[in-house]
Amino acid sequence: MSRPVKTVVLPVAGLGTRFLPATKAIPKEMLPVVDKPVIQYAVEEAAAAGIERFVFVTSRGKTALEDHFDQHAELYATLTRRNKDTQLAEARAAELPTGHFSFVRQAEPLGLGHAVWCARQVVGNEPFAVILPDEVFLSAEGPVLKQLVGAYKKVGGNVLAVREVPHELTHRYGILAVGQDDGSIAEATGMVEKPRPQDAPSDLSIVGRYILQPEVFEHLEAFETGAGGEIQLTDAMAKLIGRQPFHGARFNGERFDCGDKAGYVAANIAFALARADLADTVRALSGGRLA
Ligand code: G1P
Numbered sequence: 180m181s182r183p184v185k186t187v188v189l190p191v192a193g194l195g196t197r198f199l200p201a202t203k204a205i206p207k208e209m210l211p212v213v214d215k216p217v218i219q220y221a222v223e224e225a226a227a228a229g230i231e232r233f234v235f236v237t238s239r240g241k242t243a244l245e246d247h248f249d250q251h252a253e254l255y256a257t258l259t260r261r262n263k264d265t266q267l268a269e270a271r272a273a274e275l276p277t278g279h280f281s282f283v284r285q286a287e288p289l290g291l292g293h294a295v296w297c298a299r300q301v302v303g304n305e306p307f308a309v310i311l312p313d314e315v316f317l318s319a320e321g322p323v324l325k326q327l328v329g330a331y332k333k334v335g336g337n338v339l340a341v342r343e344v345p346h347e348l349t350h351r352y353g354i355l356a357v358g359q360d361d362g363s364i365a366e367a368t369g370m371v372e373k374p375r376p377q378d379a380p381s382d383l384s385i386v387g388r389y390i391l392q393p394e395v396f397e398h399l400e401a402f403e404t405g406a407g408g409e410i411q412l413t414d415a416m417a418k419l420i421g422r423q424p425f426h427g428a429r430f431n432g433e434r435f436d437c438g439d440k441a442g443y444v445a446a447n448i449a450f451a452l453a454r455a456d457l458a459d460t461v462r463a464l465s466g467g468r469l470a
Pocket of ligand 1: 412
């Protein structure tokens with residue numbers, strides 16, 4: 180029996196340099212896709228997967244994130260007085276229960292592996308999920324982390340969301356070396372961060388959803404630098420292979436990279452068109468561009 184996954188780590192310390200000038204004064208995770216900040220999609224996805232503890236790895240200038248998930252007594256009182264029930268419900272939908280969310284700081288931008296390591300004391304000796312909030316998904320088969328939990332219940336150990344990418348793009352992702360593969364769940368026999376296409380062991384790329392065992396912290400603790408001179412999560416995960424079950428699980432869903440300007444715009448269009456209350460109006464206002 181696999182131990183249940185109740186904690187998620189949300190690395191949100193990045194400077195958002197790919198998104199200037201929008202991110203000069205506000206965290207990139209607070210940019211909205213339609214009417215919700217990008218980070219809220221990640222939190223809702225985690226909650227839908229049964230997550231109860233949310234650990235944000237933040238940095239200087241990210242306090243808007245703390246406020247967003249906290250209560251806002253003054254706003255609630257005003258909305259109540261004005262009988263704005265819908266708006267009150269919308270504001271409160273972003274709340275996390277007191278005591279179930281915490282913030283740890285990553286003092287220096289040393290890489291994704293280092294960011295995850297910063298959460299070790301809050302996570303403790305339990306399996307945990309990692310969500311990279313820049314990536315949002317539209318899926319007909321439910322939230323991607325929930326799909327991943329489904330795979331974890333079958334195979335246990337460590338499970339990463341994966342998808343095939345064009346071979347020439349392997350240098351943008353962590354890439355798995357693959358053993359047994361039933362077309363849905365693939366055994367990982369190795370993994371490498373951002374390999375050149377000629378060095379890539381497959382085209383199966385890591386997507387920003389992970390379920391990991393706490394032993395990964397021991398390997399992160401070595402602070403070894405890898406691709407780009409950063410402490411890479413992929414390198415620490417690779418060291419678990421052979422000691423613990425390690426799999427990639429394909430998922431249903433369309434991925435949008437909201438850390439990228441084009442991906443962010445595409446996400447806004449796709450999410451608006453997926454909304455029954457907005458699709459027709461947005462199409463009409465687009466002057467035929469979205470016909
Ligand atoms: C990170 C991971 C990489 C993964 C990617 C998914 O890279 O290091 O393994 O494939 O996220 O988006 P980043 O995009 O932060 O450079």
